[in-house]
Amino acid sequence: MEIVLSGIRPTGHLHLGNYFGALRNFTKMQHEHRCFFFIADLHALTTHPKSADFHDNVRNVLAEYLAAGLDPDVATIYVQSDVPEIAELYVLLNMLAYQGELERTASFKEKVRKQADNVNAGLLTYPVLMAADILIHRAGKVPVGKDQEQHLEMTRTFARRFNNLYGSEVFPEPAAFNFGGELIKIPGLDGSGKMGKSEGNGIFLIDDEKTVARKVMRAVTDSGPAHPHSEMSAPVRNIFTVLEVVASPDTVAHFRAQHDAGVIRYGDLKKQLAADIWRTIAPIHARIAEIKSDRDYLSRVTLHGAAKARESAQATLKEVKKAIGFKAF
Numbered sequence: 001m002e003i004v005l006s007g008i009r010p011t012g013h014l015h016l017g018n019y020f021g022a023l024r025n026f027t028k029m030q031h032e033h034r035c036f037f038f039i040a041d042l043h044a045l046t047t048h049p050k051s052a053d054f055h056d057n058v059r060n061v062l063a064e065y066l067a068a069g070l071d072p073d074v075a076t077i078y079v080q081s082d083v084p085e086i087a088e089l090y091v092l093l094n095m096l097a098y099q100g101e102l103e104r105t106a107s108f109k110e111k112v113r114k115q116a117d118n119v120n121a122g123l124l125t126y127p128v129l130m131a132a133d134i135l136i137h138r139a140g141k142v143p144v145g146k147d148q149e150q151h152l153e154m155t156r157t158f159a160r161r162f163n164n165l166y167g168s169e170v171f172p173e174p175a176a177f178n179f180g181g182e183l184i185k186i187p188g189l190d191g192s193g194k195m196g197k198s199e200g201n202g203i204f205l206i207d208d209e210k211t212v213a214r215k216v217m218r219a220v221t222d223s224g225p226a227h228p229h230s231e232m233s234a235p236v237r238n239i240f241t242v243l244e245v246v247a248s249p250d251t252v253a254h255f256r257a258q259h260d261a262g263v264i265r266y267g268d269l270k271k272q273l274a275a276d277i278w279r280t281i282a283p284i285h286a287r288i289a290e291i292k293s294d295r296d297y298l299s300r301v302t303l304h305g306a307a308k309a310r311e312s313a314q315a316t317l318k319e320v321k322k323a324i325g326f327k328a329f
């Protein structure tokens with residue numbers, strides 16, 4: 001049985017990118033593997049969220065995880081800060097992470113550009129904390145989107161470095177993966193890059209049918225294929241990328257053929273996309289509000305999750321400390 005670990009920062013509601021990048025097929029996967037799903041609230045602190053919003057954001061992600069079908073009796077669902085062993089491993093791994101490699105990380109360089117007034121040490125060592133999240137349970141598989149690939153590579157480096165330095169085999173080298181095959185990047189429908197919370201282009205699991213339709217109908221396209229076999233423009237390719245994850249292969253093939261023949265009507269394509277997105281998220285959407293309002297249930301889930309996660313984390317930390325040479329008097 002493989003150990004699988006997936007994490008999401010509580011900076012807003014879950015969108016289609018989170019769902020297909022990090023959660024795809026988890027309802028089945030949680031029964032087939034030992035799965036850990038957590039809310040990376042410590043990571044969220046790197047961007048200084050308002051204290052008044054902080055807890056509510058954690059609650060949103062938790063409710064949306066559960067509404068999406070994660071079963072707390074099967075998988076281990078927890079909040080990162082409820083497991084102090086992660087912070088302890090983070091300190092230990094920081095001794096093995098070098099300034100140069102941290103400064104060269106793509107996500108760090110991007111943050112330096114985006115929040116030049118807040119380049120804190122937590123941003124620099126973000127990949128180390130992420131490695132601690134993964135290695136604390138000795139996870140072998142980590143469902144993530146394409147944007148996290150480099151962080152997984154760094155986790156493997158830190159794991160290998162630890163094992164070599166201390167002559168141990170405490171850590172396996174985890175692989176990034178997506179149950180649908182290749183790692184994916186769900187694009188925004190605004191003709192730009194990826195779908196994201198901060199990009200303002202998200203289609204969220206909490207969006208209702210009308211909102212989904214409105215967002216999809218606004219998607220950027222082009223003036224139509226100039227002639228048969230025209231190459232697809234980037235914004236239209238984005239629409240097809242999203243269609244591919246929500247629609248049947250027949251539907252995708254139908255619209256591809258229409259594009260290829262130069263007769264596609266983007267209005268029809270968008271209507272189909274909106275319908276398929278809504279079909280995907282409707283059952284999740286329907287459960288979110290009720291779960292979010294059940295504070296007793298959320299409290300039980302997090303307490304139970306933290307206990308299970310800490311048990312696993314403590315076992316790893318014990319071996320880590322032994323390998324390093326800590327000894328009791």
Ligand code: TYM
Pocket residue numbers: 005006007008009010016017018019020021022040043129130133134142143144145146147148184185186187194195196
């Ligand atoms: P975060 O919170 O930005 O996103 C959570 C997960 O969703 C994926 N994702 C996407 N996948 C495909 N297309 C998109 N447009 C898209 N947008 C987001 C992300 O790749 C991610 O898998 N550092 C992580 C959180 C984290 C973590 C971990 C993940 C902390 N510790 C340990 C895995 C293991 C992050 O910021 O993801």
